[in-house]
Amino acid sequence: MDGQATILAVDDCAENLHILSAALKAQYKVKVALNGKRALELALAAPQPDLILLDVMMPDMDGYEVCTALKRDPQTAAIPVLFLSSRDEEQDEAMGLSLGAIDYIVKPIRPSIVQARVRNHIELKRTRDMLERLTTQDHLTGISNRRRLDDYLGVEWSRAQREQQPISLIAIDIDHFKAYNDHYGHPGGDQCLAEVARTLAACVTRPSDLVARCGGEEFACVLPATPSAGATTLAEQMRQGVLERMLEHARSDTHPLVTISLGVATVVPRCGEAPQALVDLADAALYEAKSGGRNRFMLKTR
Structure with a gap:
């Protein structure tokens, strides 16, 4: 991950997307999607997001379905997913994490919490990406090994x-x-x-x-x-x-x-x-x- 990281925010509420964009745009490139289908399209489009903030409760295709589709596709499986949801029951969080998400943030959206969680996970991803390059890159030529x-x-x-x-x-x-x-x-x-x-x-x-x-x-x-x-x-x-x-x-x-x-x-x-x-x-x-x-x-x- 070089330069400014890209965040994909997914929520069927435009106001929530506005809040997330305002909280993150100073440090990151922010893409937004109002539904699951559009989220999957943007997850594949270049530049691919380095992290996805994903609402759980959405019509037609909910966040759990979107996360499952992301993790099934090799091109998007490694992108970290953070769920955003007003559902704060233990089983809801357990469901999200079992599908491969790395975090679960309970609404209402608190910008300072979102900023801190995103910052921490982006740093973790940078470290993982660096280690991945070391193990999959040919050291002499710089291409894959x-x-x-x-x-x-x-x-x-x-x-x-x-x-x-x-x-x-x-x-x-x-x-x-x-x-x-x-x-x-x-x-x-x-x-x-x-x-x-x-x-x-x-x-x-x-x-x-x-x-x-x-x-x-x-x-x-x-x-x-x-x-x-x-x-x-x-x-x-x-x-x-x-x-x-x-x-x-x-x-x-x-x-x-x-x-x-x-x-x-x-x-x-x-x-x-x-x-x-x-x-x-x-x-x-x-x-x-x-x-x-x-x-x-x-x-x-x-």
Whole structure:
């Protein structure tokens, strides 16, 4: 979480939203929603909220239903939810907390209490986000690491399986990287890895797409809800982008500049199938790209 945090306030009473906005707008960016449906839309819209203040008693879709939907969606599940309610019975608070909320504030709204609770939870989220980055970020390149890739692929594979949507994976290797390392030394190799990582990440524009370093000179990109046409377009952009970096490679048998080979795989997951099926297909496509002369991509679908 960088810069000013974003708070989403949800209440079917416009006056309550006005009170919350007035209490928080000096320190935070504040979004407001008058109903649950709009709250779910704003929770997914960029920039996503860092914290949600959620009224319990709302028509059509109450706060408990909204919270359940938020926690079910991997894209919103980690957003902290604070319930606001005039219901102060023990079972009401227990219900809210059991659904995944981190706090329960009893109405009427007291601005000073809301400010203090929000401040504390935003600080906790900043700490959690920092720890998450440390465990899921590749320290050399700054992009996601293998652990993050595996976790994310698992989540998006399950979604694609459930919704019967295509999911694509691009497996990427830097061509002749061992020869590069041997010639330019490990500091030069590290700089090359960082440059390639930045280039790959710059090609990705959708928040749902994830680029990660798998280890050594290997990278991968998960593309949810992406058919083969979109995946191959991105693969070519990545290939061309690395070439345009003009990184000299004096020991390459393929090209005088650093190049990459890419294997693109697209499937609609079958019931009960594991994500390893997509990984294996992308690896097979990458093998064909390297066998076919490198500095190119190959596609495999099913």
